[in-house]
Amino acid sequence: MSAADIALDVTTSRRHRAAGLRPVRLLRLARHAAGALWSQKAKAFLMMIGTAVGIMLLTAVVGLSAGVQNRINQITAFFGPRSIMVFAGGGHLHGAGGRAEAGTTLKLQDAQAIQSQYGYEAVVAPGIFSGDANVKAGGVGTQTHIVSSTPDYSEAFDWYVQEGEPIDSDDERSMARVAVLGATVATNLFGAEDPIGKHLFINNVPFVVKGLLTSKGTSAMGFDQDDRIWIPLSTGMNRVFHQDYIRFIRLKVRPDYQVASVVDQITQLLRQRHRIVPPEQDDFRIITPDFIAQRVQSMARTTELVGGALALVALLVGGVVLMNILLLSLSERVPEIGLKRALGARQRDILVEFLSESVLVSLFGMILGVLLGLVPVLVIPRLFPMMPMAVSWKTFAYAALFSTGVGLLFGVQPARRAAKLNPVEALR
Amino acid sequence: MIELSNIVKTYLTGGVETPVLHGINFTVEEGEFVALMGPSGTGKSTLMNILGLLDRPTGGSYRLAGQDLTTLDDNGLSAIRNKRIGFVFQLFHLLPRVSVLQNVLLPFLYTEPYPPDAKERAKSLLQSVGLGDRMSFKPNALSGGQQQRVAIARALVNEPSIILADEPTGNLDSVASGEILEIFDRIHREGRTIVMVTHEPDVAAHAQRVITLKDGAVATDERRN
Numbered sequence: 001m002s003a004a005d006i007a008l009d010v011t012t013s014r015r016h017r018a019a020g021l022r023p024v025r026l027l028r029l030a031r032h033a034a035g036a037l038w039s040q041k042a043k044a045f046l047m048m049i050g051t052a053v054g055i056m057l058l059t060a061v062v063g064l065s066a067g068v069q070n071r072i073n074q075i076t077a078f079f080g081p082r083s084i085m086v087f088a089g090g091g092h093l094h095g096a097g098g099r100a101e102a103g104t105t106l107k108l109q110d111a112q113a114i115q116s117q118y119g120y121e122a123v124v125a126p127g128i129f130s131g132d133a134n135v136k137a138g139g140v141g142t143q144t145h146i147v148s149s150t151p152d153y154s155e156a157f158d159w160y161v162q163e164g165e166p167i168d169s170d171d172e173r174s175m176a177r178v179a180v181l182g183a184t185v186a187t188n189l190f191g192a193e194d195p196i197g198k199h200l201f202i203n204n205v206p207f208v209v210k211g212l213l214t215s216k217g218t219s220a221m222g223f224d225q226d227d228r229i230w231i232p233l234s235t236g237m238n239r240v241f242h243q244d245y246i247r248f249i250r251l252k253v254r255p256d257y258q259v260a261s262v263v264d265q266i267t268q269l270l271r272q273r274h275r276i277v278p279p280e281q282d283d284f285r286i287i288t289p290d291f292i293a294q295r296v297q298s299m300a301r302t303t304e305l306v307g308g309a310l311a312l313v314a315l316l317v318g319g320v321v322l323m324n325i326l327l328l329s330l331s332e333r334v335p336e337i338g339l340k341r342a343l344g345a346r347q348r349d350i351l352v353e354f355l356s357e358s359v360l361v362s363l364f365g366m367i368l369g370v371l372l373g374l375v376p377v378l379v380i381p382r383l384f385p386m387m388p389m390a391v392s393w394k395t396f397a398y399a400a401l402f403s404t405g406v407g408l409l410f411g412v413q414p415a416r417r418a419a420k421l422n423p424v425e426a427l428r
Numbered sequence: 429m430i431e432l433s434n435i436v437k438t439y440l441t442g443g444v445e446t447p448v449l450h451g452i453n454f455t456v457e458e459g460e461f462v463a464l465m466g467p468s469g470t471g472k473s474t475l476m477n478i479l480g481l482l483d484r485p486t487g488g489s490y491r492l493a494g495q496d497l498t499t500l501d502d503n504g505l506s507a508i509r510n511k512r513i514g515f516v517f518q519l520f521h522l523l524p525r526v527s528v529l530q531n532v533l534l535p536f537l538y539t540e541p542y543p544p545d546a547k548e549r550a551k552s553l554l555q556s557v558g559l560g561d562r563m564s565f566k567p568n569a570l571s572g573g574q575q576q577r578v579a580i581a582r583a584l585v586n587e588p589s590i591i592l593a594d595e596p597t598g599n600l601d602s603v604a605s606g607e608i609l610e611i612f613d614r615i616h617r618e619g620r621t622i623v624m625v626t627h628e629p630d631v632a633a634h635a636q637r638v639i640t641l642k643d644g645a646v647a648t649d650e651r652r653n
């Protein structure tokens with residue numbers, strides 16, 4: 001060996017130190033570490049159980065969160081992100097049902113007052129939902145939902161006619177007996193025929209079909225939105241259902257205005273009109289996508305918190321177990337470490353080999369945990385459609401992050417101990 | 429090649445100083461085959477560990493090919509161990525979980541850049557020590573002599589200029605020892621520098637030069653042709 005060779009060695013080693021650890025070398029050492037794990041599969045399995053359990057819980061929790069977020073997005077999309085629903089009747093439960101006796105205080109005049117004061121901020125469509133009305137056409141009878149609402153219904157719900165004409169202000173003013181059909185009702189009553197211009201009876205009151213609504217399909221909650229008929233509100237109140245109250249006021253906030261401030265304004269206005277002084281309970285409920293999101297989220301939050309805490313505990317316990325098994329098995333591997341140092345392993349190489357083992361074992365634990373955790377995520381929504389669970393990229397991101405973290409955090413002490421061994425003593 | 433001047437080694441264990449080497453001076457030329465002899469406990473292994481850069485002397489200087497190595501850090505020493513020094517141990521020190529071939533490839537784990545012909549080199553070395561048909565075996569399926577031949581192949585795979593062997597035949601019967609020594613003779617003929625510790629005069633007879641240590645110092649240093 002020449003002096004130049006030695007000088008070369010020294011400069012190479014300096015360059016390596018400056019460059020830290022080259023990726024090819026890291027890969028080589030990691031592959032070697034994988035082999036070491038493979039040769040002691042039973043021990044490796046023990047080492048990964050804790051991580052697997054933790055990641056399984058994490059996967060389920062993230063699946064629940066993602067499902068909740070999906071459900072919220074669906075509901076928001078279905079509801080309309082800038083929409084407000086005012087329902088007749090007090091209480092805090094959401095939904096259009098409510099308490100019947102409390103549901104008669106919302107009047108058309110309330111909607112008209114909102115329209116005249118805040119009509120520039122929002123489209124206002126008052127109306128009545130009537131479930132299970134009897135509808136007949138020719139020899140065919142069926143039951144369907146009747147929506148009695150003003151011409152603003154289309155804009156307020158973003159739901160327009162596909163064929164024929166919508167309900168217009170003349171129809172509203174004259175209590176015209178005209179109907180706009182949803183796709184399902186149209187098919188049920190008229191089959192393949194064009195229903196426009198045809199006659200039908202709603203609760204024995206004769207109507208003429210004026211238009212067809214675009215098809216919206218089945219909603220996120222699983223009901224057929226096309227199973228409905230839209231008639232003028234005045235007709236519904238006076239000619240079909242004979243009632244002087246309405247069940248809802250739908251608002252769609254115009255682009256330059258805030259949903260929250262419109263909610264405040266109409267709350268004040270309705271309380272004033274109904275002479276309600278808090279803490280007296282409102283006799284109406286105002287529902288926005290935010291409100292629904294909060295309710296759905298608060299239902300899931302406890303499960304998320306408990307599940308998340310359990311996942312964290314499992315990961316920590318798993319990490320401690322991992323560390324102790326690594327420390328225990330270190331003594332068996334002392335000769336191996338001495339040999340590798342003699343063959344040219346730097347302290348850092350030994351550190352990397354042992355850290356690779358702990359990280360790899362955690363990553364295998366992660367794979368096992370994700371697979372196990374995906375079982376409830378995929379199965380539960382099938383068994384209980386109300387339980388929202390979904391697979392999300394976050395599942396994999398969190399799983400990778402946490403398992404790598406466990407491997408590094410709990411692997412570093414055994415790895416440093418291995419790297420610091422005196423090679424001469426290790427070889428003895 | 430190897431220049432030792434006044435190498436001192438004192439172990440310090442639990443506050444107790446154990447002086448082992450008291451000023452070792454000798455030079456080994458390139459291509460020499462040196463046998464290191466002496467009674468047990470006299471410091472031969474200690475000296476070999478210093479020569480192999482596994483341990484640092486307490487005093488004195490060690491120059492390898494003119495370069496003072498006492499100032500190098502762990503990374504620098506590791507790189508030189510990897511490329512320039514091949515170790516053969518009494519207890520073979522093979523990695524039991526990997527194949528014979530993988531054992532021979534082990535030094536390349538730490539070699540930068542990784543030689544593209546690593547596998548070919550390992551295979552041809554295994555063939556040259558008569559183990560061409562055992563490459564996929566695990567070490568414990570081999571006899572002691574065969575295991576030591578694997579260790580020699582491993583020591584040679586990175587083409588080091590120095591081979592350090594601490595009692596390489598100490599655990600072998602005479603037939604296996606003979607085979608091992610034949611291999612050492614061959615690699616000596618190929619021009620490598622060899623320092624070998626042994627207790628047995630007939631083993632030392634393979635070397636051109638015998639250095640005897642006694643009480644941590646060089647007692648005799650004889651060359652023969």
Ligand SMILES: Nc1ncnc2c1ncn2[C@@H]1O[C@H](COP(=O)(O)OP(=O)(O)O)[C@@H](O)[C@H]1O
Nearest residue numbers: 439441446448467468469470471472473474475
């Ligand atoms: N790490 C150590 N700490 C203290 N004493 C040691 C250590 N290693 C070796 N020794 C002592 O140094 C002396 C020389 O040991 P060694 O070099 O192994 O001798 P040899 O190889 O010639 O038999 C022995 O007395 C041994 O007990």
Ligand SMILES: [Mg+2]
Nearest residue numbers: 472473474594
């Ligand atoms: Mg010895």
